[in-house]
Amino acid sequence: MKKLPIGISSLEKLRRENCYYVDKTHFVEKLVNKGNQFFLSRPRRFGKSLFVDTLKQAFLGNKQLFEGLYLENNWDWSKKYPVIHIDFGGRNIKDITILKKWIIEQLKEHLNFYSIEIEEEEDYGFLFRSIILKLYQEYKNPVVVLVDEYDKPILDNIENTEKAIEIREILKDFYSVLKASDQYLKFVFLTGVSRFSKVSIFSGLNQLQDITLSPTFATICGYTQSELETVFKDRLEGVNLEELKYWYNGYNWLGEKVYNPFDVLLFLSEKIFRPYWFETGTPTFLMKLILNNKVFLPKLEEIKANDEILANLDVDFLKIENLLFQTGYLTIRETKKLGLRTIYILTYPNFEVKSSFNNFFLSDILPSVSDKEDAQNSIVEAIEENDLEKIKTALHSFFASIPNDWYRKNDLDSYEGFYASVVYALFTGSGLNTKAEDTTNIGKIDLTVFYQDRAYIVEFKVVEKEAEKRALNQIKEKKYYEKYIGSYKEIYLVGIEFSKEKRNIVYFEYEKVESL
Structure with a gap:
C-alpha cells in the first residue's frame, strides 16, 4: 500500500503555532459512527472550512496533529484513507466555463498530491470518477470526499437567475458522480452556506444526511459559552462576559447557543466591540429583496417558518426568510408544535447582527x-x-x-x-x-x-x-x-x-x- 502524503493544512498551522483551538474532534467520531454521507449548512466564517480540514487530517492518519485532542485516543490511526478535497471558496465563479475549469484544476491537483497517473481527461465528471477509482485501486481503501463551500458558485450569481441555474446544473452533474461511485467511497461530507433542495442539487444522493438542524451536531461549528470561558480563560481577564454574550452569542441550530468564532477571535485580539463578522460581507442582495418584497423590517424580530421554508432553497424559488436564516442574519429563537408540524420562531441572533443589519438598510436607501x-x-x-x-x-x-x-x-x-x-x-x-x-x-x-x-x-x-x-x-x-x-x-x-x-x-x- 502506498504511503499517504501529509498536506499542509489549517489545522496543522494552528497546532504548529500553538494557536487557540476549540476541540471539536469528538464530532468526527460521532459522524463516522452515525453514517457515511453528510451535509452541513452554516453561515460564512463559522469554522466550516477548519472542520472540513479536521476531517481530512483524521482520515489521512495525521495523528501528530491531534495530540491532546479528543480524537487522539478515540480514532483508529492504523487505517488511512485517500481524501479528495474540493473547495469552491477560493474563486469567484462568474460563468460555467470558469466553473468547469476550476473543478478540473482542483481534481488534477490530486494527481500530483497522490503521485498517480490517469489518461488525459478534460471532462470534469469523467475525471472525478477516474480519480476515485484510481485512488481506490492504488491505496486498497475506500475514498473520502470532502466538498467545502459547495454552493458558492451559485451564490456568486444569485442575482442572475439564468446564470445561477446554469451553474446549478453543472454542480448537479458533478455531484451525481458520488452516487455512481458509492461502492468506492468511505465517507462524504459537503458543507456550505445554503441548503439547496436535494432535488435541485443532490438528485440521487438518497443517503445524504442533512445535519444542519440536528441537535446532536448543533455546536459542531461555533463556540459554546463553556468552550469560550475554558479555552480562552487567560484572554478574558477584564472582559465583561455579559456584554460579550450580548454582542456575539445567540446562534441556534436546535441545541446550545453558540458564538461566531470570527467575532470572538477578533474581539480578543482587539478588545474592542465591533461588528467584525458583519463587516466582512455586505448583504446588498438581501436588501434588494427586502425592498422588492416590501418587507416590514420590524417583522424580522419574529418570523414564523416551517420545515419546508427552512429546508428548501432554490434559485428560482427564493424566500427571504430562508436566505436570512441560512446566511446568519436570523437564527432560531424557539420552536413550537402545531399538531404534527414544527414551527420555528426566527429572530436576530445578537446585538451585532440586529444593529448592523438595520444600519445597512439605512445606508442602502x-x-x-x-x-x-x-x-x-x-x-x-x-x-x-x-x-x-x-x-x-x-x-x-x-x-x-x-x-x-x-x-x-x-x-x-x-x-x-x-x-x-x-x-x-x-x-x-x-x-x-x-x-x-x-x-x-x-x-x-x-x-x-x-x-x-x-x-x-x-x-x-x-x-x-x-x-x-x-x-x-x-x-x-x-x-x-x-x-x-x-x-x-x-x-x-x-x-x-x-x-x-x-x-x-x-x-x-x-x-x-x-x-x-
Missing part, C-alpha cells in the same frame, strides 16, 4: 452616509437627554434627506411599512435597545425603546395627506403602557403619523404616563 450618521447621533443624544422634540426634528430631517427619485425607483407608494421600517432601523441601528411588535394582552406595540429606567412606547400610522391624530390615542385607548408599569420609572407614549403625499412626518405627539 440614502446616498449620503453623513445624513444617516447625523440622524442617529441626534436620536441617541435625544434619548440620553430625554428630549423628544429633538427626536421629532431628527426624524423629520432624515426623511427630508431621502431623494424623491429614490422613492420612484423603488415603487414605495405601495410599501405601507416603509416609514415605520425606517424609524425602527434608525433606533435599532443606533445601538439602542429596541423591541418591535411588542405583544401585550390586547395587541401589539409597534416599537418600544428602552433606555436605563425609561421606556418609550411608539405607535406608527400612515395617512394619505394630513394628520389624523390617531396614533397616540390608540396607545392610550389600548393601554399598551400597562405592560411596563412597575418595571420602568418613566414611560412615554409617542404617536407618529406619516403622509404618503408629503413623504414625511405630519404628526408627532407624546406624553408621559402618570405614575400609578
